[in-house]
Amino acid sequence: MSLDTVGGDTPLVEILARTELTVRPGEFVLIGLEPDQRPRLEADLAHISGNFFQYLVEPDVLTLLLNTRDWSQLSAHYPAAKVEGPLRIFTFSIAMEWDVVGFLAAVTGVLARAGIPLGAVCGYYRDHLFISVDQAHRAETILRTEMERQRG
Numbered sequence: 293m294s295l296d297t298v299g300g301d302t303p304l305v306e307i308l309a310r311t312e313l314t315v316r317p318g319e320f321v322l323i324g325l326e327p328d329q330r331p332r333l334e335a336d337l338a339h340i341s342g343n344f345f346q347y348l349v350e351p352d353v354l355t356l357l358l359n360t361r362d363w364s365q366l367s368a369h370y371p372a373a374k375v376e377g378p379l380r381i382f383t384f385s386i387a388m389e390w391d392v393v394g395f396l397a398a399v400t401g402v403l404a405r406a407g408i409p410l411g412a413v414c415g416y417y418r419d420h421l422f423i424s425v426d427q428a429h430r431a432e433t434i435l436r437t438e439m440e441r442q443r444g
Contacts, residue, residue: 295417379423384399399438
């Protein structure tokens, strides 16, 4: 996979200035399931049509982050699911190597100072935030303002 990435030798200010913010279309939900649901869930995930989702296995919970359309197709199988949302997904465009320090702290810190709760998902190259629909517009404005400030 050939991709232009930034590494830890790139100043954080430059990374913040170079990244673009995308708010993914649609709404998403964060779902918590009991671990004994794993075989059923993994079979169901093969039929997910969305192009963005995350699945995390922990000893005490299975966690899914996926769009509401896909969840509506699966939810009847999981009546005891814990569901948070609706959420919006914010994606930062810049592809970063794993030695970059402070990017996620910088963007989440700006939102924390504004009192906006969020969750974070790290892909191999990019970071993503999930924020409640009620707070999404305000969060987007704050992040875009900060990124423009970094661009000078």
